[in-house]
Amino acid sequence: MSPSTDPAVPADPADPADPADGPAARIAAAYAFTGPALELGALLWDGACLPDRQIRVPLSMLNRHGLVAGATGTGKTKTLQLIAEQLSAHGVPVFLADIKGDVSGISAPGTDNDKVRARAADVGQDWQPAGCPSEFYSLGGLGTGIPLRATVTAFGPVLMSKVLQLNQTQEQSLGLIFHYADTKGLELIDLKDLRAVVAFLVSDQGRPELKGIGGLSTVTAGVILRALTAFEQQGAGAFFGEPEFDTGEFLRTAADGRGLVSVLELPAVQDRPQLFSTFLMWLLADLYTDLPEVGDLDRPKLVFFFDEAHLLFNGASKAFLDSITQTVRLIRSKGIGVFFVTQTPKDVPADVLAQLGNRVQHALRAFTPDDAKALKATVKTFPNSPYDLEELLTQLGTGEAVITVLSENGAPTPVAATRLRAPRSLMGPVDAAALDRAVKASPLYSRYAEPVDRESAYEKISAEQAAAEAEAEAAAAAAEAEK
Missing domain, CATH: 3.40.50.300 (P-loop containing nucleotide triphosphate hydrolases)
Structure with a gap:
């Protein structure tokens, strides 16, 4: 028995049933x-x-x-x-x-x-x-x-490199940035934390730190920073944070x-x-x-x-x-x-x-x-x-x-x-x-609904930069007073 080309059409009642070995x-x-x-x-x-x-x-x-x-x-x-x-x-x-x-x-x-x-x-x-x-x-x-x-740290540098479409060299550099943040106690909770660390490393204040972690150029750090900005414009910032x-x-x-x-x-x-x-x-x-x-x-x-x-x-x-x-x-x-x-x-x-x-x-x-x-x-x-x-x-x-x-x-x-x-x-x-x-x-709503923005890399770097600026202004004022 050959199959119909239209299985949705009802069968002819006169057709024999398919045999047991059909x-x-x-x-x-x-x-x-x-x-x-x-x-x-x-x-x-x-x-x-x-x-x-x-x-x-x-x-x-x-x-x-x-x-x-x-x-x-x-x-x-x-x-x-x-x-x-x-x-x-x-x-x-x-x-x-x-x-x-x-x-x-x-x-x-x-x-x-x-x-x-x-x-x-x-x-x-x-x-x-x-x-x-x-x-x-x-x-x-x-x-x-x-x-x-999810937190940026839990997401990790490998997956982050993939979604930012970084090349192999840039991926290795991002891994160094994660390592630097970890050794300095800079927690990467959301994208602003990661952006703050990268921006710090290409700033006048942070550029000397690049030498300490090796293998990271200012140009590569800039590429990563731009990729992060584009990623945030896709709305990804909402996904990264706590509670994880x-x-x-x-x-x-x-x-x-x-x-x-x-x-x-x-x-x-x-x-x-x-x-x-x-x-x-x-x-x-x-x-x-x-x-x-x-x-x-x-x-x-x-x-x-x-x-x-x-x-x-x-x-x-x-x-x-x-x-x-x-x-x-x-x-x-x-x-x-x-x-x-x-x-x-x-x-x-x-x-x-x-x-x-x-x-x-x-x-x-x-x-x-x-x-x-x-x-x-x-x-x-x-x-x-x-x-x-x-x-x-x-x-x-x-x-x-x-x-x-x-x-x-x-x-x-x-x-x-x-x-x-x-x-x-x-x-x-x-x-x-x-x-x-x-x-x-x-029962999960009370556990996860409200975002938590505790002190992490962004806040720590901002505080350090504010303290450094205040110290510089005080030093400048003192120098001016001595004239």
Whole structure:
């Protein structure tokens, strides 16, 4: 039996059922895992949705990373929501980077309506409305949410060099600046602290200090200072400071055992990709450093979802891409899974894409030559299939996708056209008032909401400079009086 080129068209009732050894049965058998698994939807074959042939992904394979891709309006965000709420139900904490501001509904029960009931009946889903235990965050208080902050010292010279796009020589010099600040007891809490140290080192008063730390030229210090100023203009200053956020908070579960869903609200900074790229680098690096090696687990410790992932990579420096590639490759062994959500696989660098074992590909458009090229490239990233993927991917309906995942033994499953289940949570944002109440009701709000600006490098250098100026003025006055 050959597959239909339009799986959304109902089958002819006269068509014979797919035999037990037919291609649809063989595809479905490859998704009949023995261990815990997330239910994605029902197989589409020969124009029909087959609710008795379920497409699933093993829970133990969710730390092998994944990709959810598709054109605008094809249902990517709902797929993200579907996977995230099932992870939570299995006791796995989830982190959602919400660029557009439309994922907050995961905290509230969904709305029962004819469309949802029809989808549930079609795919064999026992649909019941349910929200997930959730926390809402923002970068440094830019927007609604518990502020996420890191100190410059914790961020470190290596990551700072990458986001400032410094070359190797300049990176080494920044490392010396961090070392100088440490030896002089100049705490680097926020960006004004780092800027103050660099500015001091290129000032008349501080220039002699350059000789003491070696390898740092006035020109290089000036380059770093200008890069810092440009970085602050992107809004990055809000992210650096105290109280510093403990990334272990993302690993919590609710009192009933469900995984906590941490939603990072990013609409306020969606036009500043360098800012949330910076946060991504710090967060993954911090978790990688803090978490022990665990190897293969029966379920992940935490799964990340980065919506609109192309914003992370557009215009990114090679150093940033290298860092993300290395982190994605290594963090699996810490029990962390990472999913990128974007329009086409080509939005994700090839070295990162190669690490993504679970794929949910929604419909693609082929309106332009570039679209057609992207479609052909996408097809080549899938295993051999009985489907005509190039045609199928342009004809999938909203909430339908082509899926391949890693089986329990780590091998790719056959490609399966799938009609996806409906999320049980609200498919849209919660209202602003409810979001604000949820943020302020969190036990973390009192711990992280108010910024703390204690004495650090900026204040110490300013005080020393003021004292030096006062001393110079006193000396000048004394000299004048002796005349």
